[in-house]
Amino acid sequence: MMDILLATITALLMLGGAGFALVAAIGLNRLPDLYTRMHAASKAGTVGSGLLLLAVGVHAGDLPTFARALAGFFFFVLTAPISAHLLAMAAHKIGYPLYAESVRDEMKDYDKRI
Amino acid sequence: MTTAEMIVSYAVWLALVVLCVSFLLTVWRVIRGPTLPDRVVALDMLTGIVIGFIALIAIRTGFSLYIDIAISLGLVGFLATVAFARFILSRGGRETPRPDMMKTFTASVPEPRRKSATRRPPGTGPAVRRKAKK
Numbered sequence: 001m002m003d004i005l006l007a008t009i010t011a012l013l014m015l016g017g018a019g020f021a022l023v024a025a026i027g028l029n030r031l032p033d034l035y036t037r038m039h040a041a042s043k044a045g046t047v048g049s050g051l052l053l054l055a056v057g058v059h060a061g062d063l064p065t066f067a068r069a070l071a072g073f074f075f076f077v078l079t080a081p082i083s084a085h086l087l088a089m090a091a092h093k094i095g096y097p098l099y100a101e102s103v104r105d106e107m108k109d110y111d112k113r114i
Numbered sequence: 115m116t117t118a119e120m121i122v123s124y125a126v127w128l129a130l131v132v133l134c135v136s137f138l139l140t141v142w143r144v145i146r147g148p149t150l151p152d153r154v155v156a157l158d159m160l161t162g163i164v165i166g167f168i169a170l171i172a173i174r175t176g177f178s179l180y181i182d183i184a185i186s187l188g189l190v191g192f193l194a195t196v197a198f199a200r201f202i203l204s205r206g207g208r209e210t211p212r213p214d215m216m217k218t219f220t221a222s223v224p225e226p227r228r229k230s231a232t233r234r235p236p237g238t239g240p241a242v243r244r245k246a247k248k
Contacts, residue, residue, distance in 0.1 A: 006118065010125070017169075022132050024162075041156070041162075068182070076162075079189075083158060
């Protein structure tokens with residue numbers, strides 16, 4: 001009984017992770033400009049790969065493997081916002097335009113404020 | 115084959131198919147992305163999907179050593195994205211909009227330089243001016 005429960009949890013984690021990756025890929029293709037695409041790639045994509053890693057840890061069933069999977073998950077969660085922020089900062093500073101119907105751009109006069 | 119193994123096996127197959135679809139969609143963004151940062155975002159996403167593939171292969175084969183490979187691939191992907199961001203910052207906005215997609219593939223072939231022959235009227239080149247000074 002216990003192994004069926006564990007297998008079900010693993011299967012749900014795997015399907016959830018793959019679904020998040022699919023949502024991220026669809027968002028990457030459907031969203032209008034660079035900055036909105038970054039939302040899809042950095043949030044949903046990170047959750048997708050993190051859930052798949054957690055599925056490995058749950059499926060293995062021993063503590064060291066689960067700890068390594070958890071460490072990998074936290075590593076991705078820590079590094080994805082940094083890389084997305086750096087990339088958005090660089091693109092905005094160089095002057096890649098926002099989508100024409102964007103409501104506000106709080107970084108518009110960033111150079112004047114500092 | 116017990117029930118638990120069957121559940122995991124079917125879920126792995128389904129997740130592999132879904133990941134394949136999302137991989138192809140992301141590759142399409144890499145090919146089509148109009149600017150360089152678009153392609154870098156898609157490449158970042160691509161490393162995430164490949165990490166997911168590695169995790170699924172780890173479940174399928176039972177080797178937990180694949181987790182270390184996934185973590186190191188995540189580290190490499192993070193460093194690559196940071197390096198690309200620095201490159202975009204130092205390159206400046208020198209990207210020219212391309213009218214159609216085929217020019218993307220032929221852009222690496224350098225065109226012959228004929229600027230000096232067409233723009234300069236005859237008798238005003240640097241060699242002619244040097245002769246006139248003498």
